[in-house]
Amino acid sequence: GAVVSQHPSWVICKSGTSVKIECRSLDFQATTMFWYRQFPKQSLMLMATSNEGSKATYEQGVEKDKFLINHASLTLSTLTVTSAHPEDSSFYICSAPIGEGNTEAFFGQGTRLTVV
Amino acid sequence: GQNIDQPTEMTATEGAIVQINCTYQTSGFNGLFWYQQHAGEAPTFLSYNVLDGLEEKGRFSSFLSRSKGYSYLLLKELQMKDSASYLCAVKDSNYQLIWGAGTKLIIKP
Numbered sequence: 001g002a003v004v005s006q007h008p009s010w011v012i013c014k015s016g017t018s019v020k021i022e023c024r025s026l027d028f029q030a031t032t033m034f035w036y037r038q039f040p041k042q043s044l045m046l047m048a049t050s051n052e053g054s055k056a057t058y059e060q061g062v063e064k065d066k067f068l069i070n071h072a073s074l075t076l077s078t079l080t081v082t083s084a085h086p087e088d089s090s091f092y093i094c095s096a097p098i099g100e101g102n103t104e105a106f107f108g109q110g111t112r113l114t115v116v
Numbered sequence: 117g118q119n120i121d122q123p124t125e126m127t128a129t130e131g132a133i134v135q136i137n138c139t140y141q142t143s144g145f146n147g148l149f150w151y152q153q154h155a156g157e158a159p160t161f162l163s164y165n166v167l168d169g170l171e172e173k174g175r176f177s178s179f180l181s182r183s184k185g186y187s188y189l190l191l192k193e194l195q196m197k198d199s200a201s202y203l204c205a206v207k208d209s210n211y212q213l214i215w216g217a218g219t220k221l222i223i224k225p
Binding site for chain 2: 006034042043044045046091093095104105106107108109110112
């Protein structure tokens with residue numbers, strides 16, 4: 001089946017530094033990638049949609065300058081959390097829609113970010 | 117506004133059957149998904165319904181009634197490994213996924 005590989009699975013960083021999270025589609029081409037954030041015991045919240053070769057679309061309330069998204073190829077999308085703060089600590093998950101009519105979405109393993 | 121409701125938590129016994137309900141109110145409808153999520157892990161796709169009726173896949177079945185804005189996920193022959201959160205999500209008219217908060221299912225021996 002389709003696999004989406006997300007790296008790293010967990011990261012601890014100091015406040016003020018930047019963290020890059022990578023999401024790769026391993027056996028299919030993903031023209032679109034969704035980036036979600038999930039706080040403990042809460043639902044997935046869509047942050048942005050990355051599109052290969054064009055600018056990402058951000059959801060209302062998500063700072064584009066803080067969460068930089070790059071979708072440079074059909075198999076790689078990256079999310080960079082710039083100048084991270086403790087309130088950015090969360091579980092970040094990417095997903096790629098596949099199937100006819102995008103009826104399925106496969107998720108990366110998720111990245112647990114802790115900012116200290 | 118758009119809203120998806122599902123119970124916060126349910127408890128069931130190993131070997132039994134459990135039904136997790138989901139009601140939704142969204143701007144448009146382009147399909148309903150059920151995902152399983154173990155703690156600290158990414159969600160795993162379980163089922164997709166776009167037409168009314170029951171879709172069966174092994175021990176798991178999913179039902180949809182578009183007129184009622186209602187779906188359920190039925191899990192049979194429960195196993196301890198089924199302990200997880202089950203997320204209901206609906207694609208709205210803009211093909212955006214709207215997520216429910218998830219139902220934590222606890223399986224007891």
